[in-house]
Amino acid sequence: MCSLSSESLKIDCAEATRRITAFIRAAVFERFRKRGVVVGVSGGIDSSVCAALCARALGPERVLVLFTPEGESGSETLRLSRLAAASQNVEGVLEDITPILEAAGCYHRRDEAIRTAIPEYGAGWRCKIVLPSVIDDDRYRIFSLVAMSPDGRTVKKRLPSDSYLGVVAASNFKQRTRKMVEYYHADRLNYAVVGTPNRLEYDQGFFVKGGDGLADVKPIAHLYKTQVYALADYLDVPDEIRSRPPTTDTYSLPQGQDEFFFSLPYDKMDLCLYAFDHQYTPEETAAALGLRPEQIERVYRDITGKRKAARYLHAAPLLLEDG
Amino acid sequence: MVNPADDMEMRIRAFLADNFMMGQDSTALSRDDSFLDAGIIDSTGVLELIVFLEDAFGIQVEDEEMVPTNLDSIANLIPFIRSKQTSAEA
Numbered sequence: 001m002c003s004l005s006s007e008s009l010k011i012d013c014a015e016a017t018r019r020i021t022a023f024i025r026a027a028v029f030e031r032f033r034k035r036g037v038v039v040g041v042s043g044g045i046d047s048s049v050c051a052a053l054c055a056r057a058l059g060p061e062r063v064l065v066l067f068t069p070e071g072e073s074g075s076e077t078l079r080l081s082r083l084a085a086a087s088q089n090v091e092g093v094l095e096d097i098t099p100i101l102e103a104a105g106c107y108h109r110r111d112e113a114i115r116t117a118i119p120e121y122g123a124g125w126r127c128k129i130v131l132p133s134v135i136d137d138d139r140y141r142i143f144s145l146v147a148m149s150p151d152g153r154t155v156k157k158r159l160p161s162d163s164y165l166g167v168v169a170a171s172n173f174k175q176r177t178r179k180m181v182e183y184y185h186a187d188r189l190n191y192a193v194v195g196t197p198n199r200l201e202y203d204q205g206f207f208v209k210g211g212d213g214l215a216d217v218k219p220i221a222h223l224y225k226t227q228v229y230a231l232a233d234y235l236d237v238p239d240e241i242r243s244r245p246p247t248t249d250t251y252s253l254p255q256g257q258d259e260f261f262f263s264l265p266y267d268k269m270d271l272c273l274y275a276f277d278h279q280y281t282p283e284e285t286a287a288a289l290g291l292r293p294e295q296i297e298r299v300y301r302d303i304t305g306k307r308k309a310a311r312y313l314h315a316a317p318l319l320l321e322d323g
Numbered sequence: 324m325v326n327p328a329d330d331m332e333m334r335i336r337a338f339l340a341d342n343f344m345m346g347q348d349s350t351a352l353s354r355d356d357s358f359l360d361a362g363i364i365d366s367t368g369v370l371e372l373i374v375f376l377e378d379a380f381g382i383q384v385e386d387e388e389m390v391p392t393n394l395d396s397i398a399n400l401i402p403f404i405r406s407k408q409t410s411a412e413a
Contacts, residue, residue, distance in 0.1 A: 140369045140389045161370035309365055
């Protein structure tokens, strides 16, 4: 077996693009008999690469890009989303989903759940959910809520399970509303909907069932995030998007993906997942990543635990005759 | 009279049966079985377990105490709860 290093994830971008664009054409035109695709773009690397691949596969005129910001989106989200669309010459449609979220009670229900743990939480406050690092010790990764008052005071509280579930359930309105709007446009145009998870997100269940997890075709779900960045370079995704740190853009305080879900920054997480799947020992992986073997053992356990939890997210509806 | 340790175990087993084993017989779970390895409790489940421990046994579980050696089996839970109760009384 080859020694583990960042070289392990190197891909031939031209060949990868050829395979993926052929796959998109076959899925959309032949399998689903659709005229084009809708891609929800967030200004992040994954959705920008998906839009670029779809434009190459089907022609830019058969790709509709949706910008779906809401009241708590990052200040750069819309501008970078427009930049992603413009760089591929695809049409973009703005759908501000804030009114839908307000009508559904997304913000209100979430804030009510937060107030069970932080009673003073109210207008002008912002929040995010964080997890402790898995590599530091054997502690369970228990969710905490970080809230910031309008005058900049920060409160961090461990959330009781019902509060945590209430916050997540309400926040999930965002992903599900985006998907509802994507399918509206897909239905109107007889298009398919593209899902934009990379391998880390798809494998580890970092998506909302019926939200960003719902799609007709997922063209980069087999690619590690490192490989998505390589493709972004090859496909001329703008520098600003390629240099933006991965964010969830779900909570009102800035939140990196590695403080909410993944154990490590994406480049290290990629290599750990690759190493785990290719049976590298914790010692070998630790040497490649500059970490200790016991830290890698914790990451491996975390990968296994997330895979178990992701089974439900991936499961299609059960039918009696499936046995 | 019920032995306090037996009473504690019964309450833990009843909680596990009601919340994670969906009515299955919790006596099938041995005292040493890991909740995580047995697929009984996930990370959200740990949150529920902590709320239960704090409510049912009047203890406060600190962040640094949320480790498998304290919480991942019935055999680990009982001495942990006892030591928390003892230190609270002292």
